[in-house]
Amino acid sequence: xxxxxxxxxxxxxxxxxxxxxxxxxxxxxxxxxxGFLGPNGAGKTSTMKMMYCLSPVTSxxxxxxxxxxxxRGREIKSRIGVVPQEDGLDTDFTVLENxxxxxxxxxxxxxxxxxxxRELLRFMRIDEKSTSPVDQLSGGMKRRLAIARGMINNxxxxxxxxxxTGLDPQARLLIWxxxxxxxxxxxxxxxxxxxxxxAEQICDRLVIMDHGRFLCEGKPSDLITEHIGREVVEFSxxxxxxxxxxERVKNKYDYQVIRNRFHLFIKAxxxxxxxxxxxxxxxxxxxxxxxxxxxxxVAGHDLRDE
Amino acid sequence: xxxxxxxxPRLGIGTYRVWNRDFFYYKKYLMVSIFWSFTDPLxxxxxxxxxxxxxxxxxxxxxxxxxxAPAILCTTGMQGAVFESTYSSFTKLRVQKTxxxxxxxxxxxxxxxxxxxLWGASKAFFAVLGVMAVFVAMRMVHGFQAWLVxxxxxxxxxCMSAMAMVVTSFAKDYDSFTYFFSLIITPMSLLAGTxxxxxxxxxxxxxxxxxxxxxxGVVIVRSLFLSRWHSSLWINFALLFLMAIxxxxxxxxxxxxxxxY
Numbered sequence: 029x030x031x032x033x034x035x036x037x038x039x040x041x042x043x044x045x046x047x048x049x050x051x052x053x054x055x056x057x058x059x060x061x062x063g064f065l066g067p068n069g070a071g072k073t074s075t076m077k078m079m080y081c082l083s084p085v086t087s088x089x090x091x092x093x094x095x096x097x098x099x100r101g102r103e104i105k106s107r108i109g110v111v112p113q114e115d116g117l118d119t120d121f122t123v124l125e126n127x128x129x130x131x132x133x134x135x136x137x138x139x140x141x142x143x144x145x146r147e148l149l150r151f152m153r154i155d156e157k158s159t160s161p162v163d164q165l166s167g168g169m170k171r172r173l174a175i176a177r178g179m180i181n182n183x184x185x186x187x188x189x190x191x192x193t194g195l196d197p198q199a200r201l202l203i204w205x206x207x208x209x210x211x212x213x214x215x216x217x218x219x220x221x222x223x224x225x226x227a228e229q230i231c232d233r234l235v236i237m238d239h240g241r242f243l244c245e246g247k248p249s250d251l252i253t254e255h256i257g258r259e260v261v262e263f264s265x266x267x268x269x270x271x272x273x274x275e276r277v278k279n280k281y282d283y284q285v286i287r288n289r290f291h292l293f294i295k296a297x298x299x300x301x302x303x304x305x306x307x308x309x310x311x312x313x314x315x316x317x318x319x320x321x322x323x324x325x326v327a328g329h330d331l332r333d334e
Numbered sequence: 335x336x337x338x339x340x341x342x343p344r345l346g347i348g349t350y351r352v353w354n355r356d357f358f359y360y361k362k363y364l365m366v367s368i369f370w371s372f373t374d375p376l377x378x379x380x381x382x383x384x385x386x387x388x389x390x391x392x393x394x395x396x397x398x399x400x401x402x403a404p405a406i407l408c409t410t411g412m413q414g415a416v417f418e419s420t421y422s423s424f425t426k427l428r429v430q431k432t433x434x435x436x437x438x439x440x441x442x443x444x445x446x447x448x449x450x451x452l453w454g455a456s457k458a459f460f461a462v463l464g465v466m467a468v469f470v471a472m473r474m475v476h477g478f479q480a481w482l483v484x485x486x487x488x489x490x491x492x493c494m495s496a497m498a499m500v501v502t503s504f505a506k507d508y509d510s511f512t513y514f515f516s517l518i519i520t521p522m523s524l525l526a527g528t529x530x531x532x533x534x535x536x537x538x539x540x541x542x543x544x545x546x547x548x549x550x551g552v553v554i555v556r557s558l559f560l561s562r563w564h565s566s567l568w569i570n571f572a573l574l575f576l577m578a579i580x581x582x583x584x585x586x587x588x589x590x591x592x593x594x595y
Contacts, residue, residue: 043595082437084594106440116435120359129358133351133439181439 031058033185033216034079038088041074041240048074050240051088061207061217063227063234065319067327071240072220073113073189079218080110080187093184106134109178113189115170117162123149123173124158127180134181141180148176152206168199175206186210188219192226204229224319236326243326248319255325256317257282257295261303263312264289276306284325291321339583340576343448348441352449353456355436360457371461375410376468379403382529393531396560403474404559405528407483408551410465411491414458416519419498420511423450427502433593443593447499447586454495455488462487479561486558489574490551496581497547503588522546527553550574 034056041049049071056062064072077083079092081101090097092104118126124145131141149155152172157165165173171191178186191207192200200223207230211217221227227234228248235245244251261281265273267288277283281303282293294300300314360367379402387398394401426432433446466484469475501514525539526548532540543549550570557563 080438082434082594102440102442105438110438112434112438114431116431118355118432118435119430125358129355130435130439132354133348133436133441135347135351135440 032056032091033058033093034062034218035091036075036079036088037090039075039078039085039090040087041071041078041083042086048240049078049086052235052237052240052242054235054242054245056216056218058216059211059214060232061211061219061230063231064218064220064237065222065224065227065234065323066220066237067222070237072237074240075237076187076189076218076220080108081105106181107184109181109183109186111171111174111178111186111188111191113193115174117170117173117177119161119163122159122161123154123165126162126173127177130177131180136181144180144182145176148179151209152176153202166199168195168202171195171199171203172206175203179210183215185216185218188217190220190222192221192223200226224323228319236323238327244322251322252317252319253296255293256321257293257298258317259294259300259314260317260321261292261294261300261307261312261314262289263307263309265309273307277303286324291324293317293321339580341583342579343582343586344444345448345452346442346445348445349449349452351441352436352446353453356450356453357456360460367457368460368464371410371414371464372468374413375406375461375465378406378409379468400474400560401531401556402529403469404483404556405552407462407465407469407487407559408490408526408548408555409523409528411458411462411487411551412494412519412523412548414461415454415491415495416498416515418457419451419454419495420502420505420514421508423454423499423502424505424508424511426450427589427592428505433589437593443590444586447503447589448582451492451496451499451582451585454498455491458491458495459488462491475559477561479558479563482563483555483558486551486554486571486574489578490548490555493547493551493574493578493581496578496585499585500581500588503585503592522548526551527556544573547574547577550577 032055036052036054038051038053039049040047040051052075064075066072074083078085078090078097081097081104085098093107095104097104118129121129127145127148128138128141131145136144146155146158149158152175154169154172154176157169162170162173175188175191192203195203204226207217211230219230231248233245233247235242237243244255246254265288270285270288273290277290277292281298284291292303294303304312304314379399383399383402387402390398392398433443436446437443466475501511505511525543526546527543528548532543532549535543550573554567554570554574557567
């Protein structure tokens with residue numbers, strides 16, 4: 029039987045009158061990486077904060093490691109690791125001290141803490157910076173230090189809130205390497221992100237959420253096949269021609285028009301090249317379907333200001 | 335509700351961890367920390383004790399410098415505690431998000447606030463110890479009672495630290511502390527019977543001074559310092575202690591409201 033490390037049932041979070049998590053259900057299995065995707069304000073961080081017991085549950089049930097978050101917060105916190113959206117590093121201290129002091133909050137003995145801290149710094153590839161003050165680190169290094177800090181107590185499960193937001197591509201790749209290595213070791217993970225590529229790379233299963241609800245749920249590849257298909261044919265047209273193209277494609281393909289750009293979704297049993305040939309447009313391209321297409325299809329493509 | 339407010343805050347291992355984080359930082363910059371703790375009180379002794387004291391002579395038969403010395407101990411404690419638990423704590427609460435980070439571990443918000451209050455009190459108390467050492471060197475400390483000022487001064491530091499933490503838990507930005515210092519701390523340091531005896535104040539002002547925790551601190555510390563303890567001081571002691579507990583609980587409750595929502 030698969031062991032469940034986190035489970036929410038009819039989970040609701042309200043701030044005053046505002047509902048940010050609206051009755052969601054989920055189960056996270058041991059050893060898997062479960063992603064919460066969604067635009068800003070979708071309720072991802074609120075869901076995470078309830079799981080790591082920093083924000084009380086408004087209604088519904090939430091269990092982490094089979095413990096009720098309402099009553100067993102301290103025990104849960106001692107067995108999980110948290111990497112919050114803002115690193116929250118202690119700028120009064122060096123890289124190594126950040127880890128050893130955090131270890132003391134977990135009641136680790138000083139010598140055990142230092143040994144573990146040095147291992148983690150090596151694992152996250154920031155060991156050469158161990159005596160630097162944290163404000164001298166680059167954004168990517170700070171993030172890796174925050175991940176190392178989240179692992180200091182040998183957690184059974186790791187919560188990562190937007191682990192690579194604001195980082196450059198190189199820094200992001202390094203963090204993905206680290207997270208994949210952790211997954212290989214069997215670490216259970218819950219992460220939020222709004223980078224679809226990140227979710228495709230790392231998550232075993234994910235949900236796309238908006239306005240506090242799940243829009244779809246599943247393995248990244250299944251979601252792509254189910255909602256989009258195999259390939260996407262893209263082309264642009266003038267505003268006045270939109271209706272003309274709609275008439276031409278609507279009976280043959282699923283499609284989405286984002287401003288004046290057409291996206292035709294090519295199913296497994298259809299041929300992308302044939303679609304390309306039938307479109308009289310100079311910039312028509314065909315490419316693999318991605319999670320981004322799923323996201324834009326289910327969450328819509330309005331701009332979010334929040 | 336009121337019963338919770340006057341219950342002594344629960345201290346756990348987490349309280350000590352938070353205290354120890356701050357102590358670790360203090361040790362890193364020990365010399366700087368110590369230097370700044372001494373400058374102010376020594377200036378006051380020089381300016382008021384020797385300078386002004388020359389013209390004042392004696393108050394109620396006590397040489398002015400001996401009248402002033404216990405008050406300097408109290409204001410040293412007050413200043414140290416209040417600075418630590420406003421500016422430093424606010425930085426950790428709002429700017430660095432240190433408290434939220436700590437709360438991702440088994441350390442609770444109650445531990446965090448209690449640990450911070452105790453640290454503010456401890457740091458101020460270290461400064462008080464330094465000033466006391468100077469007074470000993472100046473041969474101003476005589477008798478057993480004079481040494482009992484130390485535990486009382488720790489409670490003064492605690493009370494002030496807790497009061498400052500209440501302000502921090504409500505503060506929106508650093509400017510909020512300007513009001514606190516000019517409307518509460520400066521008047522209190524002048525009107526709590528520190529530089530002159532309260533007896534010469536109008537009756538209403540004397541009554542008003544009883545609301546100020548520093549008043550009770552000064553009267554107890556001065557009596558002990560001059561070996562003039564009397565039993566009515568227990569009332570001052572009880573009030574000071576009660577205020578320390580009230581402020582501590584208030585700070586804990588308000589910070590919890592601010593961090594857990």
